[in-house]
Amino acid sequence: xxxxxxxxxxxxxxxxxxxxxxxxxxxxxxxxxxxxxxxxxxxxxxxxxxxxxxxxxxxxxxxxxxxxxxxxxxxxxxxxxxxxxxxxxxxxxxxxxxxxxxxxxx
Amino acid sequence: xxxxxxxxxxxxxxxxxxxxxxxxxxxxxxxxxxxxxxxxxxxxxxxxxxxxxxxxxxxxxxxxxxxxxxxxxxxxxxxxxxxxxxxxxxxxxxxxxxxxxxxxxxxxxxxxxxxxxxxxxxxxxxxxxxxxxxxxxxxxxxxxxx
Ligand SMILES: Nc1ncnc2c1ncn2[C@@H]1O[C@H](COP(=O)(O)OP(=O)(O)O)[C@@H](O)[C@H]1O
Ligand SMILES: [Mg+2]
Numbered sequence: 001x002x003x004x005x006x007x008x009x010x011x012x013x014x015x016x017x018x019x020x021x022x023x024x025x026x027x028x029x030x031x032x033x034x035x036x037x038x039x040x041x042x043x044x045x046x047x048x049x050x051x052x053x054x055x056x057x058x059x060x061x062x063x064x065x066x067x068x069x070x071x072x073x074x075x076x077x078x079x080x081x082x083x084x085x086x087x088x089x090x091x092x093x094x095x096x097x098x099x100x101x102x103x104x105x106x
Numbered sequence: 107x108x109x110x111x112x113x114x115x116x117x118x119x120x121x122x123x124x125x126x127x128x129x130x131x132x133x134x135x136x137x138x139x140x141x142x143x144x145x146x147x148x149x150x151x152x153x154x155x156x157x158x159x160x161x162x163x164x165x166x167x168x169x170x171x172x173x174x175x176x177x178x179x180x181x182x183x184x185x186x187x188x189x190x191x192x193x194x195x196x197x198x199x200x201x202x203x204x205x206x207x208x209x210x211x212x213x214x215x216x217x218x219x220x221x222x223x224x225x226x227x228x229x230x231x232x233x234x235x236x237x238x239x240x241x242x243x244x245x246x247x248x249x250x251x252x
Binding site: 055 | 122128143147149150161210211223
């Protein structure tokens with residue numbers, strides 16, 4: 001799991017790359033929390049283009065990031081999910097609660 | 107059902123083995139010439155089943171996990187993930203979407219994902235003795251390949 005960021009005008013983009021499973025989820029969440037503390041963004045997008053694998057541990061990370069953002073009056077979203085993460089997102093139904101946008105999705 | 111090939115692996119319930127288990131399953135399933143999507147589904151289902159053993163079956167200790175994959179005639183893949191951990195009191199309830207005893211680090215979507223990615227999911231459990239998860243998935247032969 002590798003994490004990089006871009007910030008512009010209140011919007012924080014957190015790019016996740018590699019594999020996001022239970023083994024890496026706690027560390028990923030710690031890093032995401034740290035970035036939100038640092039930037040205090042209005043909105044946070046989790047960019048999943050470089051994520052080659054994600055399971056339901058990633059769903060928990062998305063939901064927790066969204067909860068964190070809502071506490072601050074903002075929102076979290078998922079952008080550019082690669083194929084496999086998108087299938088997991090679809091199976092979990094969280095796209096009814098969280099915006100999922102990208103090349104494979106309107 | 108005739109078994110054409112199989113592997114059996116055993117490993118301790120360390121989270122670092124989650125990635126190993128799904129990579130091993132994918133490497134074995136590759137002989138069925140699956141699509142990238144089918145391979146992704148197999149990896150995801152294995153990751154869910156193995157993670158459950160690590161997180162829920164053996165919450166405070168290291169225990170043994172066994173994983174067996176079997177190819178049956180007609181290109182059907184059977185995956186069995188077994189632990190001898192604490193077991194599940196109410197399997198029907200555990201299989202409901204969003205049900206979790208794992209707090210906010212878990213989503214409660216593991217069984218739902220296994221169910222939607224596999225053709226069949228069977229969960230056998232007895233409290234205090236362990237859990238066996240059996241999954242079946244047919245891999246369609248691709249026209250022209252083979
Ligand atoms: N191998 C197992 N041993 C004991 N309990 C399990 C096992 N697998 C699943 N469970 C129980 O079933 C619940 C639901 O599992 P799952 O759908 O994978 O969601 P999650 O792992 O996010 O909690 C778990 O919270 C746990 O209580
Ligand atoms: Mg689970």
